[in-house]
Amino acid sequence: MSSPAGRRTDLGRALCVITGASRGFGRALAVEVSGLLKPGSALVVAARSAEDLRTLQADLAESEAGRAGLMVQRVAADLGEQQGVDSVVRACKEAFSEDIDHVILVNNAGSLGDVSRYIPSFTDMAEVNSYMSLNVISPLCLTASILQAFPQRPGLRRTVVNISSLCAVQPFPSWVLYCTGKAGRDMTFRVLAEEDPDLRVLNYAPGPLDTAMMRDAISTAADPTIKKTYGDMHAKGEILTCEASCTKLIKLLLEDTYKSGAHVDFYDI
């Protein structure tokens, strides 16, 4: 549907997949997006916490979208494992119907990693592999599997969003896992945009958010400057709400004018 000015006012009859939807930004996005899905849409939400996903599903069922019949499918799985990714893909195939005109995948799930140490302490390949498995490999393999499951066809739009970070483009001392993961993840989606001009691909950096990840970052960061910067922002109330950042992401998705593969930061908009 479009407004008189020609701007979209909804995301279509969509299959929307949001990883890391049990809390924080992913949960807020699931709530906001559900109000923009046309009847007949399906929302697949994934994270490890089955309980938090159940609560989200119950909240959505009571919302306007829920009352209008939005199908919400929960997948409680560890996305750092192949079986976790496979179970999300299975749920998407089950939720898909021929009426769907838009597939939206939001790769949001992520972890901070240990920011209490500097590079010389990262000698254990298993530790680094495990971090990269969730934060770099799983979004790549999930995206690949979704694109394979729902190939291009006339009348089907496909949008892939990577929840990125300032850390994808700026080095933060003591955040080697996080910065390396976010930079690698951005590049995955830049390559995807180059490979397939029919896709809409967005790397969205949501700004500093008031979530468990931010609290963890402030309390554990080894680097005193980073710790102080975010600690001061928190004290001054300058950390963003997830809802404020979701609003900007949704504006980008509805306007749909960003360059595919671009890295767009909350503060750019």
Ligand code: NDP
């Ligand atoms: P939270 O830590 O609050 O939430 C992370 C989400 O990812 C949770 O739903 C968590 O669910 C899920 N998750 C974590 N590990 C796994 C796993 N192994 N398998 C499946 N799901 C998992 O983080 P935020 O909401 O703050 O972050 C969301 C995204 O935004 C992340 O990609 C983050 O890097 C990015 N970001 C955050 C910023 C911030 O200031 N907070 C700033 C810039 C970017 P569960 O534990 O139930 O599995």
